[in-house]
Each structure stands twice: as C-alpha cells, then as structure tokens.
Amino acid sequence: MRDLKKDDICILIPTLNEEATIGEVIEGFLKQGYHNILVIDGNSTDRTREIAERMGARVVIQTGKGKGQAINEAFSIIDSPVVVIVDGDGTYLPEEVNVLLEPIRRGYADHVIGNRFANFEEGAFTRLNLIGNKIINFMFRVAYGVELHDILSGYRALTRELYKSVRLEKPGFEVETELTVETIAKGFRIVEVPITYRKRGGKTKLNPFKDGFRIGMAIYDLLKKYSPGRYFYLIGLAMIAAGVGIGLYVVRDWFRHVTHYLLADLTALLIITGFQVIIFGTITDLLYRGNVELRREINAVSREIETLRKDLEEFKGRKVRVEVKERENRR
Numbered sequence: 001m002r003d004l005k006k007d008d009i010c011i012l013i014p015t016l017n018e019e020a021t022i023g024e025v026i027e028g029f030l031k032q033g034y035h036n037i038l039v040i041d042g043n044s045t046d047r048t049r050e051i052a053e054r055m056g057a058r059v060v061i062q063t064g065k066g067k068g069q070a071i072n073e074a075f076s077i078i079d080s081p082v083v084v085i086v087d088g089d090g091t092y093l094p095e096e097v098n099v100l101l102e103p104i105r106r107g108y109a110d111h112v113i114g115n116r117f118a119n120f121e122e123g124a125f126t127r128l129n130l131i132g133n134k135i136i137n138f139m140f141r142v143a144y145g146v147e148l149h150d151i152l153s154g155y156r157a158l159t160r161e162l163y164k165s166v167r168l169e170k171p172g173f174e175v176e177t178e179l180t181v182e183t184i185a186k187g188f189r190i191v192e193v194p195i196t197y198r199k200r201g202g203k204t205k206l207n208p209f210k211d212g213f214r215i216g217m218a219i220y221d222l223l224k225k226y227s228p229g230r231y232f233y234l235i236g237l238a239m240i241a242a243g244v245g246i247g248l249y250v251v252r253d254w255f256r257h258v259t260h261y262l263l264a265d266l267t268a269l270l271i272i273t274g275f276q277v278i279i280f281g282t283i284t285d286l287l288y289r290g291n292v293e294l295r296r297e298i299n300a301v302s303r304e305i306e307t308l309r310k311d312l313e314e315f316k317g318r319k320v321r322v323e324v325k326e327r328e329n330r331r
C-alpha cells in the first residue's frame with residue numbers, strides 16, 4: 001500500500017482493567033500522529049474507559065467475553081485499510097508502530113507480527129511464560145511448517161482484506177494463534193519484525209496453565225481444519241510406531257519359542273493401516289496445498305486489480321483537471 005496515511009490506520013486496543021497504563025498507551029500513539037484509536041473494553045470495573053474516552057479514543061464495550069471475542073467484534077466495527085492491534089498494558093512501544101507497518105507499506109505482507117524475542121526487558125516474561133511461549137512456537141513450527149517465532153505476540157498489523165476475511169471462533173487468548181493460522185490457511189502473506197517488549201503495568205489476565213493448555217489445543221484443533229495432511233501423518237506414524245513396538249515383542253518371544261498369534265495379527269494390522277493413513281494424508285495434503293495456492297493466486301490478482309483501479313481513478317482525476325484547465329484557457 002503505497003499511499004498509506006496515518007488516518008488509514010486504526011489502532012485497536014483490547015482492554016480489561018488497564019487503568020494503570022491505558023493513558024500512556026493512547027498518548028504514545030497520539031504523539032506518533034495516530035488519532036484513529038478504538039478501545040474495545042471487556043467491561044472493566046476500574047477507570048479504563050473513562051481515561052480512554054478523556055484521551056479522545058473511541059470506546060466500545062464488547063458484547064461477549066474474552067480477548068478473542070473482543071477482537072472479533074472490533075473487526076466488524078472497523079473499516080480502515082489497516083488495523084494495528086496492541087495490548088493496553090504498556091508492554092509495547094507506540095514508537096515502534098512504523099516498524100510494524102513498514103512491510104505493509106512496502107506491499108510485501110498482509111499480516112505483520114512484532115517479535116518480542118528480539119529485545120525483551122528483564123522481567124517482561126515470567127520464566128513460565130518464556131518457556132510456555134517457546135514450546136508453543138516450537139509446536140506451531142512443527143505442526144504448520146512455517147518459520148515463525150512469536151505467534152502469541154500482542155502487537156500486530158493486518159490489512160483490511162485479511163481482517164475482514166478471517167473467521168475467529170475462539171473466545172479467549174487463542175485469538176493470536178487463530179489469526180496466524182487463518183492468515184496462512186487463506187493464502188495471505190505473514191512476516192515478523194523485531195520489536196521491544198517491556199514489563200507489564202497493572203495485573204495480568206492470563207493464566208499460564210489454563211490459557212497455555214487452551215492455546216496448545218487450538219494449535220491441534222486448527223491443524224485438523226487447516227493442515228489435515230500433517231494431522232493424518234501424525235496418526236499414521238503413531239500407528240506404525242505402536243505396530244513396530246508390539247512386533248518387536250512378538251519377534252523376541254518367537255525366538256524364545258513362544259508364539260503370539262493375535263498380537264502378530266495386530267502388528268500387521270497396525271503397520272498396514274498406519275501406511276494407509278499416511279497415504280491418505282498425502283492425498284489430503286496435495287488437495288489442501290492446491291487450495292492454499294489457489295487462494296494465494298486469487299489474493300495476488302485482487303491486489304493487482306486494486307492497484308489498477310487506483311491508477312485508473314488517478315488517471316481520470318488528472319484527465320478531468322486537464323479538461324477543466326483547457327476550458328478555462330479557452331475562455
């Protein structure tokens with residue numbers, strides 16, 4: 001997007017009891033020249049909404065519960081060409097918003113994630129959160145085969161084509177995972193840029209065990225939906241591994257002159273079925289990849305059409321101006 005202006009960008013801040021930091025976050029973005037700010041609040045019981053309104057942000061109370069529901073609802077309200085999502089807890093720097101927007105400005109990304117691991121203050125991650133984040137990112141890379149390192153970051157930028165087409169179904173802290181998976185599955189382009197991560201002001205809303213488990217389950221759940229090939233590979237491999245395990249036991253006892261007929265049958269069954277499931281996975285994977293490839297092509301064509309449309313409008317505008325000038329000169 002060559003001609004992205006600051007008012008074309010909506011700064012979206014989900015909040016739940018962030019009175020300690022929401023003021024400085026909004027002020028930071030105003031200082032950078034971003035005045036289009038939407039705070040979507042989860043019915044805070046402190047002064048969050050009052051402070052946000054006083055600072056000139058638009059404040060909406062979400063109709064449901066959870067960060068995911070809040071962001072989903074905000075996506076239906078917003079219509080700006082680009083949205084920047086940022087937490088209201090003061091952990092991200094408004095000064096770095098331009099770093100985040102650069103790949104979209106240059107036109108090589110539809111979704112930019114701010115990678116917190118590039119530069120984080122001591123104490124910004126608790127030890128548990130750091131380990132949890134690393135495990136989840138590792139799981140994600142293995143499951144989806146995409147080289148991303150901070151899929152749970154709360155600082156990201158998305159284009160309208162993307163945020164209007166993603167389907168978010170999970171209500172809570174799985175939202176970042178879902179956004180990332182939806183982007184990949186729908187053939188949009190995602191990149192990471194290095195950002196700074198600071199220690200939080202106010203109280204955390206995240207339960208590392210409960211939410212960590214939910215995020216792990218979301219990665220698995222979405223895999224079934226969006227990368228079925230890998231899902232079947234895992235099942236097939238597990239069956240073959242079980243078959244080989246039982247088979248080794250059968251063979252060992254056979255050398256000791258004990259024959260397990262039923263277990264031998266089970267070994268064969270598990271290994272053969274395992275291979276069949278893998279073959280089935282390969283076919284599913286081919287279909288899936290073809291689908292994503294097609295979507296990617298469609299997205300590229302849509303972008304091309306949009307650029308041509310803008311060029312045409314510009315050309316028409318110039319032509320009209322020339323004609324008006326010619327008419328004036330004739331008079």
Ligand SMILES: Nc1nc2c(ncn2[C@@H]2O[C@H](COP(=O)(O)OP(=O)(O)OP(=O)(O)O)[C@@H](O)[C@H]2O)c(=O)[nH]1
Nearest residue numbers: 014015016040041042066067070087088204205206
């Ligand atoms: N609207 C809305 N916002 C929420 C809700 N839960 C959390 N948030 C906001 O979402 C942002 C992220 O929540 P955090 O508690 O900071 O979670 P986190 O960033 O993963 O974890 P820490 O910063 O390490 O505590 C914050 O701005 C919260 O106020 C919710 O139910 N509704």
Ligand SMILES: [Mg+2]
Nearest residue numbers: 087089091200
């Ligand atoms: Mg936070």
